[in-house]
Amino acid sequence: MASNRHASIEGTHLDTYGSPGTYPAYFGPKADDGETYGEWNPSEDTLLPVRGRHRVARQRGGTIARSRAVLGVGVFAAVGAGGMATANEEGASAVAGVDTAADEMATIPVLGDLLTGTDSGADTATADTATADTATADSAAALAEAPSGPAGVLDAGEALRTRLLQQADQQDANAETQAVTAAVQEAEAAAAEEAAAVAEAERAAEEERRREREEAERLEQLRASFTLPLNDYRLSTYFGESGSMWQTTHTGTDFAAPTGTPVKNVHTGTVTEAAWAGSYGYRVIVELEDGTEVWYCHLSSMSVSTGQEIVTGDTVGRVGSTGNSTGPHLHLEVRPGGDTAIDPLLWLRDKGITV
Structure with a gap:
C-alpha cells in the first residue's frame, strides 16, 4: 500500500523508448521483477490527517x-x-x-x-x-x-x-372550548346590539312623550295667558259675512251681550288707542308683544287710556252700541302686524281658547 511520504524521486526506470529515467514516488514503491501490483487506495494514506477541532454545527430550525x-x-x-x-x-x-x-x-x-x-x-x-x-x-x-x-x-x-390519545383529546377539548367561547362572545354581542336597539326605541318614545307634555303645557299656558273678551255672549255675526251695513265684508266677529257688560283684554299688551273712531264708535286698540293689534269696538265706555300697559283679563271698557250698530254688542277684530284683519275665532282657537 502507498505511504504518506513526500512525492520524491525514489529510483530510475526505463521509459517507453528504453531510456533510463526516474521513477516518481507518487506511483508507489517500485515493484521488483515478476512482482504483481496490489490494490492501492490513494485516499488511505496520502491525504493529510485533519488537524484541529472540527465540529459539525447542530442544525437549527425545523x-x-x-x-x-x-x-x-x-x-x-x-x-x-x-x-x-x-x-x-x-x-x-x-x-x-x-x-x-x-x-x-x-x-x-x-x-x-x-x-x-x-x-x-x-x-x-x-x-x-x-x-x-x-x-x-x-x-x-x-x-x-x-x-x-x-x-x-x-x-x-x-x-x-394511551398518552398520545389523551393529548389528542386535550387538544380537541381546547378547540371545543375556543368554539364555545367564540359562540358566547357572538351571543353577547348580539344581545348588546338588541339591548341598544331597545334602549334607542325607548329613548325615542320618551322623547315623543316629552314633546307631547311640552305641547300640552304650552296649550295650558296659552289658555292661562289668553281669554275670551266676554263670559256670557252670543255670536251674532261672523267674519267675512257681507251686508248693506258694510262697504265690503264683515272684518270681525260680533259678540252680542247686554249694554254695560265688562269687556276683558284677551292678552297682555299696550294700549295704542282709546278714542272715538267713527263707524266703530268708541274703540280701544291693544298691541300685543308680537305686534298683533286687537280692536274692541262699539263700546259704551272705555276703562283704559293710550300708552297703558294691561294684562290678560283687565277690563278695557263696556259693551255698547255706538257707531254703525244695530244693537249692543262687541265687535272684535284681530290684525297681525296691524295690517289685514283675520278671523278672530280661528286666532283664539289657535291660542288654546275654545269658542
Missing part, C-alpha cells in the same frame, strides 16, 4: 420535523422495548443480544440521549428543541408508568398510545 422524528423514534423504541419485555416474563435481560442492541442504540444520536437520559447537544438547544424534549419526556413517563413483573405486565406501546 422544530416540527425534529419533534416528529424524536416522537417517532420514541414510539419505535417503546414498542420494541414493550415487545421484548412481554416476550419473556423474566425481563429483557434474559433475551440474548439485548445488551449488545442497547449498546448499539446508545450510539445513535438523539435515541442514545433518550436511553441514557443525556443530551449531547444541550449547549446549542433552543426553546423549540425544549418542546420536542418535553414530548419525549412524556413518552418516557408513559413508559415509566407501566408496571413490571409477571403479575401485571402492561404493554409499553399501549401506554404510549
Whole structure:
C-alpha cells in the first residue's frame, strides 16, 4: 500500500523508448521483477490527517420535523422495548443480544440521549428543541408508568398510545372550548346590539312623550295667558259675512251681550288707542308683544287710556252700541302686524281658547 511520504524521486526506470529515467514516488514503491501490483487506495494514506477541532454545527430550525422524528423514534423504541419485555416474563435481560442492541442504540444520536437520559447537544438547544424534549419526556413517563413483573405486565406501546390519545383529546377539548367561547362572545354581542336597539326605541318614545307634555303645557299656558273678551255672549255675526251695513265684508266677529257688560283684554299688551273712531264708535286698540293689534269696538265706555300697559283679563271698557250698530254688542277684530284683519275665532282657537 502507498505511504504518506513526500512525492520524491525514489529510483530510475526505463521509459517507453528504453531510456533510463526516474521513477516518481507518487506511483508507489517500485515493484521488483515478476512482482504483481496490489490494490492501492490513494485516499488511505496520502491525504493529510485533519488537524484541529472540527465540529459539525447542530442544525437549527425545523422544530416540527425534529419533534416528529424524536416522537417517532420514541414510539419505535417503546414498542420494541414493550415487545421484548412481554416476550419473556423474566425481563429483557434474559433475551440474548439485548445488551449488545442497547449498546448499539446508545450510539445513535438523539435515541442514545433518550436511553441514557443525556443530551449531547444541550449547549446549542433552543426553546423549540425544549418542546420536542418535553414530548419525549412524556413518552418516557408513559413508559415509566407501566408496571413490571409477571403479575401485571402492561404493554409499553399501549401506554404510549394511551398518552398520545389523551393529548389528542386535550387538544380537541381546547378547540371545543375556543368554539364555545367564540359562540358566547357572538351571543353577547348580539344581545348588546338588541339591548341598544331597545334602549334607542325607548329613548325615542320618551322623547315623543316629552314633546307631547311640552305641547300640552304650552296649550295650558296659552289658555292661562289668553281669554275670551266676554263670559256670557252670543255670536251674532261672523267674519267675512257681507251686508248693506258694510262697504265690503264683515272684518270681525260680533259678540252680542247686554249694554254695560265688562269687556276683558284677551292678552297682555299696550294700549295704542282709546278714542272715538267713527263707524266703530268708541274703540280701544291693544298691541300685543308680537305686534298683533286687537280692536274692541262699539263700546259704551272705555276703562283704559293710550300708552297703558294691561294684562290678560283687565277690563278695557263696556259693551255698547255706538257707531254703525244695530244693537249692543262687541265687535272684535284681530290684525297681525296691524295690517289685514283675520278671523278672530280661528286666532283664539289657535291660542288654546275654545269658542
